[in-house]
Amino acid sequence: MGRQQPPELLEEYFHSPRDLQKHSKWPYFLRLHGSVLPKMIVPLLFVAAWATAITCISQLVHNISINPVLVTIMGFVVGLALSFRSTTAYERYMEGRKYWAQLLLASRNIARLVWVHVIERHAESAELGKEDLLGKLAALNLLNAFAISLMHRLRFEPSVEYPDLAPLVANLKTLAAEADQAALRVEQVPLWKSLGLYLGMSFAEDNPRALVKYANQNLGNTPLEILNYLSAYVENIVQNKTFAIGALQGQVMNQLHFMGEALAGVERVVNTPLPVAYSIIYAQITWAYVLALPFQLVYQLHWVAIPGTLLGGYIILGLAAIGRELENPFGHDVSDLPLESFCRELASDIDTLTGRPAPLKVEDWMSGAGAKVMWPMSELGYKAWEAKSVDEIRATLKAKAESVDVKRKRTTTMKMSENLTPSV
Template sequence: MNDHYGMGISSRSTTSYFTSSTPSMAPDEQHDILEGIFFGPRDIVRHSKWPYFLRLQGSVLPRMIIPLLFVGIWSTTIVCVSKLVYDLGISSVLLTITGFVVGLSLSFRSSTAYERYTEGRKYWSQLLLTSRNTARLIWVHVAERNHDADGKETPEIAKQDLLNKIGAINLLNAFAVALKHRLRFEPSVEYPDLAPLLTGLDTLAGAADQAELHHRKPSPIKAAGQYLGISFAESNPRKLIKRAKHNLGNTPLEILTYLSAYFEAVYQAKMLALPIGQAQCMNNLASLGEVLAGVKRVVNTPLPVAYSISIAQITWAYVITLPFQLVKTLGWVAIPATILAGYIILGLAAIGRELENPFGQDVNDLPLDAYCHELANDIDALISRPPPLKLEDWMRGGGAKVMWPLSGMEYKTWESKSVEEIRDLLKAKAASIDVKRERVMTMKMSEGLTPVVQDPEKSKA
């Protein structure tokens, strides 16, 4: 939820192709150890060997410092008064009754928060899948013309068509990056990972004054308050949008409009002749529009405030009354017992608040930068080679082993066989036990397991 912690922008520069596959951090973030541990989103590529109960990254411990300090002072006061002045202890029956209500409310809060988290992940999976399919349709099925309208051979037209295809595919990257910034309430178009992808596009946000659309660095006191989770130090994450003097529009939606215009030009030029290809492109654009509407629904429909207030009041009332109920049976041990119970109960409530918006900058939020970078790398790999339209180059000329694992002979060898012989071999391939055994052994070897070679004679017996 803490969208105000900074922008965490990662630029996809030329050097990023040859270095890490994960988004790079800003220089000041690389030297800030605490920010690397307690701010995110978490780098999904990194692997930690520490046991979970000893890990700090992803923990809500920083936000629990102030609440636990208050709980410790409160419980110490109650226990000291009960032991030294007047007995304030009450029956533990209330502990049993209210414990059920607290458990029910925390379960409700956790389930609704995790549901929003998984729903956000599903929408981004849909975005990645649709973008990859659309990029493949453009790269393979959109033709590159070699002749002009008069039938004259013109290489320049093919070059323009190729560049247009690359530009349209880059718009898919632009849509993902623009959606990431919109979900984090960052309306500017001058972010390093977005500005190069929007070059030449006329957007409403691009026409606005960009100086007013960037977050200002918070003061040290405010930054410390945000780090500790103090509500009075948190800013409205939508403040840049509220203070804007111009209509900032909807940049991801405007990008989809430019993509739709590209497909219309392709249809008019008859560069995508198959109707099913045209329908698939339109369906993919509709799917991206569905993603845009879905993630905005997740962001703009939080848990009703009445539930949030009630859950907060129930949990705090339970923690505050704990020392009164524990002092009779535990004595001075009621102080650490109350702190421990407070950490468990208030910590679960804090996790629910953190997961309520899965698109922010918390460690446990979805790594949107990594998703955008993954999509960019997949598209770069797709367009790094010409579309494999000539089967001679990779099927016959590549020596495909079409009868593997029944036979390791290449494509050219089987050309000397008749159609009947090939069909008979296919029938034998389906009925062969050795083929199935070979596939099982190959699968085990791919999983790093030691293959078990059985004697065919023993198998028959």
């Protein structure tokens, strides 16, 4: 059985990373979206029942309270453990974000170099020019395919039939594409099991690597295979001399290297969790501390020990739950990295880049009516300055460098930009 997927109703609110485009006006202490509170309901109910039982026994039957010194010492150890757990989890989260930033940077650089510097041979032949143009677009689509396939790989989703990936890799021969796609589909889980997942019940959670683990065929490494196709494209444009500048060839190969480095880096993050011995001892000492709390609190607080234990348990167990959630920053939790947004951003950037032909003729944009080459010293456009002599241009440049008014105008403009609010 493969990894299962929760129903859409619950998925919309409690599942999948947060949409960065949305904004909530609720204060943080009242927000439920992104909170670990749903996963804390069952543990807190148990803590409340435990605290009630200990308090009732101590108050009504026999005093079983203990001296606060023991729990105070335990609290110091628990604090150190939670601090270490939170720090390591956040480091993994930020490391994953840095690798994705590196991937986006390398992809944008490759897209720019290919779109601008790979020659389209329209002058030689209309067919050759069209072939070069379509080849560039196919290569840039591979950049999108690499990012999307990497997102699915990090989530242990090995199929290639996902709606966001299938159109981009339908023409590629990969091991995952040759496998039986029916065996790689994520199954829908029943509502009761989905509820258990959102309540943090470990017994309701399937092995996230099940689709990969139990596959009967070699599923390969789709992002690496896509990177191979990108390298083949670079080799092709070098051989047909449409990309003949050696320095630029080296730059593209370096960016491909950085993409491979990002692939290896995120795989290291997801495949090297915190050692299980640490995870076990953290869980044991946090629960030992929480279960010992009512014995200490009832000594001085009496019946108030019940809500006191509940509050302490929420703080301790909540911090531990956040550490577990951030340990793998590439999953479907609300607090995980919004990989879908990163992929959409890259696709949008490439669409923006390819929306117009490469501006190879600088006179088409340099001498336009809006080109104020001496701003803020002068509002005159390029054409007006073209009619002046070189000495006049240089004299104006010198005056511009020495002018105090120019600096003031720039400062005023920047302040106006900072205070600018979008109109509704």
